[in-house]
Amino acid sequence: MDFYKIARAILFRLDAERAHHLTLSGLRAASKIGADRLLDPGVGPDPVEVMGLRFPNRVGLAAGLDKAGDCIAGFGAMGFGSVEVGTLTPRPQPGNPKPRLFRIRERAAIINRMGFNNPGMEAALDNIAASRKGFEGVLGINIGKNKDTPNERAIDDYLTCFRKAYAAADYIAVNVSSPNTAGLRDLQDPAAAGNLLRTLKDEQAALAAETGKHVPFAVKIAPDMDDVQLRELGALFGELEMDAVIATNTTIARDAVEGLPHAGEPGGLSGAPLAGRSTEVIAALRGALPAGVPIIGVGGIACAADAQAKIDAGATLVQVYTGLIYRGPALVRELLAARLG
Ligand SMILES: Cc1cc2nc3c(=O)[nH]c(=O)nc-3n(C[C@H](O)[C@H](O)[C@H](O)COP(=O)(O)O)c2cc1C
Numbered sequence: 001m002d003f004y005k006i007a008r009a010i011l012f013r014l015d016a017e018r019a020h021h022l023t024l025s026g027l028r029a030a031s032k033i034g035a036d037r038l039l040d041p042g043v044g045p046d047p048v049e050v051m052g053l054r055f056p057n058r059v060g061l062a063a064g065l066d067k068a069g070d071c072i073a074g075f076g077a078m079g080f081g082s083v084e085v086g087t088l089t090p091r092p093q094p095g096n097p098k099p100r101l102f103r104i105r106e107r108a109a110i111i112n113r114m115g116f117n118n119p120g121m122e123a124a125l126d127n128i129a130a131s132r133k134g135f136e137g138v139l140g141i142n143i144g145k146n147k148d149t150p151n152e153r154a155i156d157d158y159l160t161c162f163r164k165a166y167a168a169a170d171y172i173a174v175n176v177s178s179p180n181t182a183g184l185r186d187l188q189d190p191a192a193a194g195n196l197l198r199t200l201k202d203e204q205a206a207l208a209a210e211t212g213k214h215v216p217f218a219v220k221i222a223p224d225m226d227d228v229q230l231r232e233l234g235a236l237f238g239e240l241e242m243d244a245v246i247a248t249n250t251t252i253a254r255d256a257v258e259g260l261p262h263a264g265e266p267g268g269l270s271g272a273p274l275a276g277r278s279t280e281v282i283a284a285l286r287g288a289l290p291a292g293v294p295i296i297g298v299g300g301i302a303c304a305a306d307a308q309a310k311i312d313a314g315a316t317l318v319q320v321y322t323g324l325i326y327r328g329p330a331l332v333r334e335l336l337a338a339r340l341g
Contacts, residue, residue: 002101004328014103016110024066031131041079045338050294050316051216051243053170055138057081059307059335062298062319063142063173063220065114068119070127076135079332082318083135085128086142087175090160092120093146095181104271108302108326112250113180113267116144121164128168129305141169142220144178149190151183155199162200166207166215172241174200177249179268179316185222190232193219197240216243223277223299224244227284234288246296246319247285248278257272271322273301279313286314302327304338311340 011019030038045056059081061075069085076083102111118124121143132139138160143161145154158174165172172198176187187196197219207212219242222231237245250268257263257273278299285295296316302309302323310318318340323331 002244002328002330004330008326008328010325011104012105015099016103017098020101020298027071028131030076031071033073033262037077039074039077039079041329041333041336043079043187043333046069046336048316048341051171051218052214053138053216055081055317056136057279057336058311058317058340059332060084060138060140060296060317060319061324062274062321063175065321065324067114067117068127069124069141069324072128072131072139073133073135075132076137079336080137082138082140082319083122084140084142086118086171087144087171087178088118088124088141088161088165088271089116089120089144089146090121090157091146092123093118100267102265102267104257105258106260106263107257107271107273108322109269109271109273110322110325111262111265111267111269113265115147115180116178117333118223121161125164125168130246138170139168139336140218141170142173142175143166144175144181145184146263147181154187155196158196158200159200159203161164162217163207164205167213171243172217173220173246174217175220175249175312176252177220179250179252188221188225189191190236192235193233197242199234201240205238211328217248218244218296219290220244221250221281223251223274224253230281230284233287234285237291237293238288242293244294244296245285245289247281247315248274248299250274250330251277253277270300271326272300275302275306275309279309282310282315283313301335302331304334304340308338309333
């Protein structure tokens with residue numbers, strides 16, 4: 001019996017953001033009383049080493065669902081081999097006015113313009129310390145900048161977050177690709193990206209020397225770039241010896257949902273309509289990156305074949321978000337059972 005089918009019938013009658021909060025509360029409660037065993041996918045580990053870390057399997061939770069880092073063990077109980085919390089910013093911020101989350105059921109898609117609503121790095125670190133207990137997978141901490149920090153000072157925000165996240169994270173993800181923070185994607189421009197990532201690489205080396213712990217970091221990119229831009233970025237990431245690239249974030253393209261309710265809402269589109277484009281980006285990047293730089297593939301994975309397509313295009317790990325909203329824990333079970341690779 002797939003309980004999520006019943007839960008979804010109820011959740012999808014609610015406003016999307018209320019359904020989101022209700023689900024996360026349920027997950028937190030389940031973890032506290034130990035009922036999370038109900039979620040156990042019943043599939044054994046399938047470990048793989050990426051970025052020098054041992055991932056128990058190739059399937060991760062993408063950033064933006066556990067924004068506050070307070071549900072880590074709950075998602076671990078579903079079988080995720082990694083959980084990426086955030087995006088976190090130095091200071092807490094409320095995000096954009098509601099409504100800011102919309103389902104497009106006809107296409108198994110979501111449009112969001114949440115705008116990095118998060119409790120801020122300090123509070124999130126407390127949440128993470130508590131909610132990771134019992135989690136045996138890999139913890140990623142995804143970082144960004146506050147809305148009111150101008151791009152000229154963006155590096156300061158990323159540095160602040162990087163330093164604070166370093167001790168707790170297994171890896172850090174640098175998000176320069178959300179469409180919902182004005183100007184953020186300008187940081188994907190090769191000159192700006194080079195500046196930012198080089199600064200963080202230097203910081204990583206300094207922190208590794210100081211603490212004796214090396215924390216790899218990945219950069220997360222948008223799908224809305226052409227092959228020339230992707231080749232340029234691929235070369236840059238290779239030159240910087242990036243630990244990994246996460247491809248992709250949501251898209252601002254709307255061709256796949258044109259004419260449907262909510263299609264005109266500003267924000268990032270995720271889910272099934274993104275799958276093809278995100279896989280193309282992975283393939284283009286794979287051609288542009290040295291073999292030693294792994295890709296984490298994300299965008300529209302709704303079944304094992306979608307995930308395998310990303311691996312075939314050159315990804316080593318995959319992540320899901322929107323597919324989980326539409327299919328629930330059964331999706332994780334299917335992906336684990338498929339033994340991707
Ligand atoms: C509601 C929502 C919020 C998101 N928030 C973030 C975020 O804070 N940081 C981030 O890097 N990506 C965020 N994402 C993007 C996802 O991590 C993922 O890259 C994207 O949705 C494509 O995957 P999917 O089609 O499986 O959802 C968000 C996505 C959604 C749907």
